[in-house]
Amino acid sequence: MLVLTKIPRRSSCPQRIAFPSTAWEVAPVLMAITIMLAILRASRRPMRTDMSASRVAGLALVVVLPLVPSLAQTSNPPDLTQATLEDLLKMQVTSVSKKEEPLSKAGAAVFVITQEDIRRSGATNIPDLLRLVPGVNVAQIDSNNWAIGIRGFGDLYADKVLVLIDGRSVYNPMASGVNWDAQDLPLEDIERIEVIRGPGGTVWGANAVNGVINIMTKSAKNTQGGLVSAGGGSSTTGQGLAQYGGAIGDTGTYRVFGKYSDIASTTLPGGGSAEDGWHSTHGGFRSDWDLSPTDTLTVQGDLLQAREGQNQTTVIASQLPLTETFTERSDMSAANILARWNHTLANGSDTSLQIYDDYTRRVVAGGLIWQDTFDVNFQHHVKLGSRQDVVWGLDARVSSLHMGQGYTIGFLPDQRTDLLVSAFAQDEVKIASTLSLTVGSKFEHNDYSGFAFEPSAQLVWNPTARQALWLSAAKAIRQPDVVDTSLVSDVATFPTGPGTFGVVEILGSPNPNVETLNDFEAGYRIQAAKRLSVDASTFLSYYHNLRTLEAQAPYFVTGPGAPYVVVPTVFEFIGTARSFGGELSVNWNPVDRWRLSAGSALIQMKFSKNAADVDTQPGDGATGTPQQQYQLRSQLTLPHRFEWDGSLAYVGRLTVGVPAYTRVDARFGWRMNGHTDFSVVGQNLLSPRHAEFPSELGVNYTLVVRSVFAKVSWRF
Amino acid sequence: MIFRISLGIALGTVLGTSARAQVVDEYQLKAAFLYNFAKFVDWPPQAFKSPTDPIVICIVGKNPFGRNLDQAVKGQVVRGRSFIVRQVADLQQLSVCHMVFVAASERKQLAAIFGEIKTSAVLTVGESEDFTAEGGMINFRIEDGNVRLQINAQAAAQQQIHISSKLLGLAQIVRK
Numbered sequence: 001m002l003v004l005t006k007i008p009r010r011s012s013c014p015q016r017i018a019f020p021s022t023a024w025e026v027a028p029v030l031m032a033i034t035i036m037l038a039i040l041r042a043s044r045r046p047m048r049t050d051m052s053a054s055r056v057a058g059l060a061l062v063v064v065l066p067l068v069p070s071l072a073q074t075s076n077p078p079d080l081t082q083a084t085l086e087d088l089l090k091m092q093v094t095s096v097s098k099k100e101e102p103l104s105k106a107g108a109a110v111f112v113i114t115q116e117d118i119r120r121s122g123a124t125n126i127p128d129l130l131r132l133v134p135g136v137n138v139a140q141i142d143s144n145n146w147a148i149g150i151r152g153f154g155d156l157y158a159d160k161v162l163v164l165i166d167g168r169s170v171y172n173p174m175a176s177g178v179n180w181d182a183q184d185l186p187l188e189d190i191e192r193i194e195v196i197r198g199p200g201g202t203v204w205g206a207n208a209v210n211g212v213i214n215i216m217t218k219s220a221k222n223t224q225g226g227l228v229s230a231g232g233g234s235s236t237t238g239q240g241l242a243q244y245g246g247a248i249g250d251t252g253t254y255r256v257f258g259k260y261s262d263i264a265s266t267t268l269p270g271g272g273s274a275e276d277g278w279h280s281t282h283g284g285f286r287s288d289w290d291l292s293p294t295d296t297l298t299v300q301g302d303l304l305q306a307r308e309g310q311n312q313t314t315v316i317a318s319q320l321p322l323t324e325t326f327t328e329r330s331d332m333s334a335a336n337i338l339a340r341w342n343h344t345l346a347n348g349s350d351t352s353l354q355i356y357d358d359y360t361r362r363v364v365a366g367g368l369i370w371q372d373t374f375d376v377n378f379q380h381h382v383k384l385g386s387r388q389d390v391v392w393g394l395d396a397r398v399s400s401l402h403m404g405q406g407y408t409i410g411f412l413p414d415q416r417t418d419l420l421v422s423a424f425a426q427d428e429v430k431i432a433s434t435l436s437l438t439v440g441s442k443f444e445h446n447d448y449s450g451f452a453f454e455p456s457a458q459l460v461w462n463p464t465a466r467q468a469l470w471l472s473a474a475k476a477i478r479q480p481d482v483v484d485t486s487l488v489s490d491v492a493t494f495p496t497g498p499g500t501f502g503v504v505e506i507l508g509s510p511n512p513n514v515e516t517l518n519d520f521e522a523g524y525r526i527q528a529a530k531r532l533s534v535d536a537s538t539f540l541s542y543y544h545n546l547r548t549l550e551a552q553a554p555y556f557v558t559g560p561g562a563p564y565v566v567v568p569t570v571f572e573f574i575g576t577a578r579s580f581g582g583e584l585s586v587n588w589n590p591v592d593r594w595r596l597s598a599g600s601a602l603i604q605m606k607f608s609k610n611a612a613d614v615d616t617q618p619g620d621g622a623t624g625t626p627q628q629q630y631q632l633r634s635q636l637t638l639p640h641r642f643e644w645d646g647s648l649a650y651v652g653r654l655t656v657g658v659p660a661y662t663r664v665d666a667r668f669g670w671r672m673n674g675h676t677d678f679s680v681v682g683q684n685l686l687s688p689r690h691a692e693f694p695s696e697l698g699v700n701y702t703l704v705v706r707s708v709f710a711k712v713s714w715r716f
Numbered sequence: 717m718i719f720r721i722s723l724g725i726a727l728g729t730v731l732g733t734s735a736r737a738q739v740v741d742e743y744q745l746k747a748a749f750l751y752n753f754a755k756f757v758d759w760p761p762q763a764f765k766s767p768t769d770p771i772v773i774c775i776v777g778k779n780p781f782g783r784n785l786d787q788a789v790k791g792q793v794v795r796g797r798s799f800i801v802r803q804v805a806d807l808q809q810l811s812v813c814h815m816v817f818v819a820a821s822e823r824k825q826l827a828a829i830f831g832e833i834k835t836s837a838v839l840t841v842g843e844s845e846d847f848t849a850e851g852g853m854i855n856f857r858i859e860d861g862n863v864r865l866q867i868n869a870q871a872a873a874q875q876q877i878h879i880s881s882k883l884l885g886l887a888q889i890v891r892k
Binding site for chain 1: 740748749751752756789821823825827859861862864865869870882886888889
């Protein structure tokens with residue numbers, strides 16, 4: 001990697017780079033030592049709940065240190081014109097902040113996490129990255145489970161958020177949600193993560209109810225050469241990546257990688273280890289080909305294996321009324337392969353054909369579950385005249401599920417194969433030079449509930465080139481799943497007298513319905529000045545046919561053992577809810593080297609009960625949702641390629657008894673030269689441990705602890 | 717614990733011996749790219765009146781380069797041609813340019829700009845997200861602190877601009 005001093009220079013251009021004070025040269029060292037000492041001291045202490053000195057110090061470090069005066073730097077521009085193109089491509093620019101963020105044309109609340117954000121967040125997993133997005137609630141349940149909701153409905157299986165990695169849906173068709181432990185991508189390979197808050201059903205289809213998280217990895221062309229990184233710390237005890245990218249002939253490029261992660265066990269609320277630590281090995285590849293000036297091909301795949309622990313409290317259905325709390329260790333494996341061919345037609349329109357297969361095998365509460373999804377997708381994007389921009393597409397998906405009997409969770413039938421077919425079309429019409437209207441709909445058929453359609457309309461007005469005002473209305477659905485229809489589970493037992501007992505049983509519904517959202521939104525974005533941008537959005541959402549749990553008439557079971565009473569409860573789809581809220585995100589670059597981002601998200605949810613509703617789950621969407629979230633992030637680039645980054649985030653309480661908490665994370669990084677990067681990250685510096693979410697069926701919650709992680713990476 | 721302490725020592729050591737490396741200004745780097753493009757792009761003969769005619773680089777929109785571009789091309793000669801840098805206020809002046817840099821401020825105007833020069837052999841360079849999608853030829857993207865190139869080879873070919881395979885090989889090829 002080329003650093004400036006190695007560039008041949010012309011004598012006409014004097015090279016003197018002067019920093020105003022030597023104080024700035026020692027400042028990073030002092031800061032690093034201070035934070036290390038603070039972390040070391042804090043990590044030796046037992047659990048405390050008071051606002052202690054080191055807590056205040058941690059807060060001060062993160063919040064006050066970036067408030068240093070602007071780092072004036074005088075330098076005569078060196079001559080770069082003698083450098084080769086290859087060298088120019090390797091150079092680092094001082095700040096990405098100068099680049100004006102383009103005002104997205106989309107009539108939706110979109111937030112983009114860039115590679116720079118990823119690197120400077122210090123996160124070691126995708127859930128922690130998503131904490132950057134205002135309006136996304138990330139709650140860690142234990143060391144390998146997260147509840148990630150957008151605009152409410154946060155849950156272990158958050159069934160109203162669709163997540164895609166390079167166009168492949170990782171939404172679990174069994175339980176409707178995402179297994180975040182299986183999405184263990186090398187973060188260095190992520191190009192960007194787009195988070196769309198609000199319904200995306202028109203383009204993305206079922207389950208894109210409250211949002212879409214679109215994770216895109218870099219083209220193999222942009223990851224040429226080698227990358228080795230190794231890190232370790234107290235929560236992520238070890239993480240290593242080895243990657244190499246090269247060329248295949250004149251037209252193709254590839255990368256292959258192997259990644260290993262070892263994650264420490266978390267702490268049970270009552271003390272003691274949850275024994276839920278885990279480790280995973282992930283191998284993968286991506287190759288990109290320029291087949292012709294009009295054709296590109298991408299082929300990629302992953303193999304992942306993990307062994308993890310799960311602390312749980314469960315009824316043992318075969319030994320009623322026995323209920324046990326224990327940690328189960330089990331293996332999980334996943335594999336996927338995807339190919340995508342993009343072709344540009346003679347008329348300038350472009351098409352894409354994508355095929356993937358995704359396989360997962362894991363043990364859930366004692367039951368072996370395996371699932372396979374095969375998907376074929378076609379899209380065509382064409383401009384009609386000068387005013388219309390049309391995208392349409394077709395999709396077919398076959399999902400096979402096999403669900404073994406667990407301690408209490410079982411399914412009847414215990415296997416099924418389903419077909420999902422859909423078509424969509426969306427047209428963006430330029431009504432006037434500053435006004436455009438986008439209308440479209442998805443038409444979808446699934447084997448659980450038949451036909452559904454998901455229309456939407458967005459109006460975008462650009463009063464000036466730097467402002468956008470948008471309005472949208474959309475309908476989106478959550479498709480019923482196998483839990484809705486086929487679950488048979490004894491969830492609790494209770495004594496009815498000496499030696500007798502009762503069992504509460506949950507049963508799937510023979511007539512599932514689609515959960516439906518009708519959503520209205522408005523938003524405003526402005527690039528107020530070169531250094532300031534603001535993005536605000538507000539929404540009003542009406543949900544119908546939400547899943548509820550209804551008790552049926554109890555009955556007695558007489559069998560070989562003692563007779564007992566069964567209280568059956570059945571899923572019904574009669575809940576309604578209304579939510580109202582908004583998100584605000586502000587980016588400010590007071591100076592080139594310093595970027596501040598602030599965000600907030602507010603939501604009010606109101607669930608209405610049907611007269612017949614004796615819901616034993618009083619709206620999981622409301623309970624798993626903090627009403628308020630605020631965050632502040634700072635990215636400060638110091639001289640000598642040092643970086644000092646911090647974030648402060650407040651998450652309001654959950655009504656299910658999880659108190660509000662404040663997270664403070666800090667990162668100190670050094671890009672030594674173009675090849676080698678160092679970083680030290682402290683997470684949750686403010687408090688030794690806190691809870692973020694309650695227990696779920698089959699998963700007991702544990703405490704998120706203060707942690708430190710250090711990493712070295714080397715590119716060659 | 718041992719790990720953390722040893723890490724602290726290691727980090728302290730490397731911090732103490734830090735080399736004087738510097739990163740470069742974004743627009744200084746982009747200016748150097750513009751100069752390099754002239755070396756790896758062929759214009760059709762009719763684009764110039766004579767073999768020694770200078771290459772005219774035009775900036776449309778708010779000039780983000782400051783003095784960087786002037787300094788980068790001052791005194792430089794590529795295949796017998798020197799350079800002239802012009803700030804263009806009126807789009808009709810674009811026909812005299814060989815290379816047009818469209819500043820990020822003009823991203824809403826891309827269609828109008830491309831419409832003005834669609835019959836001329838003009839290399840278009842931009843720095844907006846939709847630049848190549850709208851018909852621009854070379855786009856700068858910042859990725860992980862590096863400048864990356866996106867090239868719409870089809871758009872270049874349509875305007876008789878030949879981009880060398882070396883430059884293409886270093887860029888991400890995108891389509892309209």
